[in-house]
Amino acid sequence: MRLLIAILFTLTVAGPAAAVEIEYWQYSYKTRLDAMDKLIAQFEAENPDITVIHTDFPYAQYRTKVAASVAAGEGPDVVQLYYGWLSDYLSAEILQPLPTSEFPHSEIEDEFFPMVGNMNVKGEYYALPTAVRSLGLFWNKKLFRDAGLDPERPPQTLDELVDMAKKLTKYDRAGNIIQVGLTMGPINQDHNWWREVLVRQFGGAPYNEDTTKVTYDDKAGLKAFQYYADFVLKHNVSVVDFMDKGEIAFKAGRAAMHIDGSFVLSTFQRARRLEWGVTELPSHNAIKANFSSYWVNGITSKAVGEKKAAAEKFLKFITTNQAMQLWLDDVGELPARKAVAMRAENSDHPLYGAFIRGLDYAYTTDFYSEAAQRKTVVDMLDRIVLTGMGVAESLSIAAAEDQKIIDEGRIE
Amino acid sequence: MSKSRTIAQRRAIWAWLFLAVPIIYFILVRFYPTLDAFSISFTEWNIVGEKTFVGFDNYVRLWDDPVFWIVLSNTFEYLALGVPISMLLSFIIAYYLDQVRFGHGFLRACYFIPFLTTAVAMAWVWRWFYQPVPIGIINMALGQLGIVQQGFLRSTTQALPAVLAPAIWAGLGFQIIIFIAGIRAIPTSYYEAAKIDGAGAWQVLREITLPQLRPTIIFLTVISSIGFLRIFDQVYNMTQEGEGGPLNATRPLVLNIYKAAFEDFEMGMATAQTVVLFTILLIITIIQLRVLRK
Missing domain, CATH: 3.40.190.10 (Periplasmic binding protein-like II)
Structure with missing residues (x-):
């Protein structure tokens, strides 16, 4: 696996020079960082013209850094945030709505667990989770x-x-x-x-x-x-x-x-x-x-033009079924798409099972x-x-x- | 530069040229943001969007906010306890340390090391010290002595002094060094004269050492007052999730400012509080300088 990543990485680096660079931020948590590195390697292999820079900060400073840097027109194009921060982030104008062309509302509403509905504010979705927790x-x-x-x-x-x-x-x-x-x-x-x-x-x-x-x-x-x-x-x-x-x-x-x-x-x-x-x-x-609570990924107001297109592609990639299964296997966080969560091997799992079954009757606080x-x-x-x-x-x-x-x- | 200028004039020009660098730095990095904070405090602003002018709304909100008054009184409590205790301790230690010859350097280093230690690391160690049994060593020691376990950080009355203790301890090294330097700077001829006149140790202390230390005491009082009024690291790291709890019992002004700015994204409210803090610091410093200079 490591060899594969190394090869993929080399291929990416050796790829065309007209690359778009986007930045992805999340807070420091070892298993999440490793899983995201894997996803980024896969994504870059599929999209050789896009490079994703993966940055992390300790949880305690995370929100501050995001707020301050986006304000200054710096920082991430795709950012991870706790779902409960959404209203703060919206009032701080850190996020832009997800385009319906790439993220159709009907698909989100049919395939994700219902609590993801909280990410819909005044008819626009602003962020999507890779994983949910209960x-x-x-x-x-x-x-x-x-x-x-x-x-x-x-x-x-x-x-x-x-x-x-x-x-x-x-x-x-x-x-x-x-x-x-x-x-x-x-x-x-x-x-x-x-x-x-x-x-x-x-x-x-x-x-x-x-x-x-x-x-x-x-x-x-x-x-x-x-x-x-x-x-x-x-x-x-x-x-x-x-x-x-x-x-x-x-x-x-x-x-x-x-x-x-x-x-x-x-x-x-x-x-x-x-x-x-x-x-x-x-x-x-x-x-x-x-x-139930979850971390979501959103596109910041800083991403425009080709960076915005690349950010959308990346966000789509990290919310696919495969990405969610990888997140469950590597990080232990539950898939946000029902189809993945309800696979028998997941819902009967001795450790994850209790949490996945809990999702069925879970509530999410609209903080x-x-x-x-x-x-x-x-x-x-x-x-x-x-x-x-x-x-x-x-x-x-x-x-x-x-x-x-x-x-x-x-x-x- | 024309030749008509005198050497003195030329010197002045060069001096100003060199001074310009730090002056520009201070104007851009210190004074401009300070002045800007005053204007931001009259607006509602979330760091990113447009500022909207709201007049004195932020100050009115502060006035009506009960938590702000708790925070303000906590801040003064840190000051009122921290300055006298730390000054007294550091003077006593410096006074006797100055007389110790054997292992003087080693002892001085021991007192100074906490000052060099990261406040965060130290705060966490103390946080664990204060835990209840079975892990908190202070409570375990109390238990051995048959004393009832204390709440410390989980008590609304003890939490503030408990947070203050490591802050005093950490600053002690610096104050001791300054005191020792002050004591050493007093001319020995004064002491010799006192000896000849037959003055006792207490008299020497009262009549010579303390008056001669006046500039040192003024300096340390002002510096440590500012330090205690701006206490943050210890509170942020010793209370659950850096909230300044329990029940806001340890929350100082700076932490409240931080929370308003970077958790609630209310820059107007945050800067209004910095203006309050600035005013308090200014008034207290002026009073101290007046009183102690007499």
Whole structure:
């Protein structure tokens, strides 16, 4: 394979000199970079007149760099962004709409999972994903065995989740938790679990139809939040941000259960001596729900003329069936096209299967500002855990803050 | 150049020619953006599109934003705790370090190394120090002593001092070096005279060392005040996702500016806050110079 890439690379370099150069940016994540390099090599072999320069930045600086460079007329022609940033990117005029000639709306709507509809703003699609992600419940089989639980039977319902978490928590002599039953990290994926999954399972909905009104400040929302907060308040089976991040605690074998996205699969696969499994999120009242998120690729406003044409070609290439299968095999992220995801070998896969099945009943939040809206959930929990505020009061404050973000976002 | 110019005139011309390079640099890279920030603060701008003039809207929004007031009070708390603590510590260390002969160079290096260390790396190490059991070493030590585990970064009251501690520690080396230089610059004849007159150590410190250190103290107070008012790295790296939490308890003004500019793309709001910060820095510096010069 490497030889092939090398040959392809040499061929490309030796190709015609009248080449178009386009830049592709994404944030640094090893498996994604390697997979993209492979795709670029294939693409350049098919299009010897186009060269793709692949640049990456650490996640922490990524958004800043994109914003600053596109503003200066520099930077990427094709850019990767989190779907939740779309409205920010549109208001910053970083992206241009995808032409219907190359990306027919009917094709997008028929072949991609329905949540991709979020990329359609006022009748124009602005970006397409290569891969989508959903949430799953990870469990540590060894800790299950140690606690006398069946290591092959993770919790199926929210009630079981609580019962098992109680059995799986360990304390030191002073009563401090040294192993959590379930990780709590609202700043990581829990805010999505709470908003799109728990609220629905307790009979509510996070927002109204067109996401203009917050609707979780009701009985259902209160029950859902109480359920979530009780892991700390009542059951004492978790610590918020235990070991700094749930992912770290789980990897270190200090957390028995952990809810996270499909993107952590590769991290846990690399962890030695960690015996784990992953399953669909627990249901409640027979309601299943999941949260799906994805990274999309869009064409920046900087790309014009032949660069624009090359960028369109490239974007088309990285959203084909083959590209998606490669992304699943190499990165572990789920295909955004139904046809690829539902191949039996993918949907019955011991690791990916749970996530792919979750896509079927997944919701996507139409964020106005992902970071700010996430913070409302983080603060909602902190207010009760750190300052002792009542659950209902804290929920109402969070709902008001969230509503304010939505209102301000809509004006722009 | 015509021959009618005197040597003095020619010298002045050359001096100005050489000075022109840094002056132009400062005008383009420092003064122009600073002035531009003032005008941007009266607009709504997302970095890319057109600026729209909104008058004092951004300032009104800041005034009405409760988070801005929390952020402002945090910023002053960093200043009010950071400057006296770091000045006192660095003076005490410098005072005694100056008297130590054995291993003086080594000790001085030990104090200076944190100043040379990357703030980011250091912040992360401290972030782990502060964790609860079973991994945070401070809480583990407290546990050994039978003291109840502390929240540190997960406490609304302790988080700010916890973030401030490594910032003070990192800046200490620089302040110590400046203090030692100041102490060494005091003529020994003063001390000799005091000795002859039979002054005690405390008297010497109060009557000679401290008054003679006045310029050093002014310099360090101004520099460290500006430093603490602009605290960012430690907060950004020690709080979850760089949010300055929990519940905005550690969020300083500069972090708020950064978030407004590069996460919300609200350049008008961001520059309005930089204008506020600029004004605060200006006022505080002027007050300090006036008070300490007397």
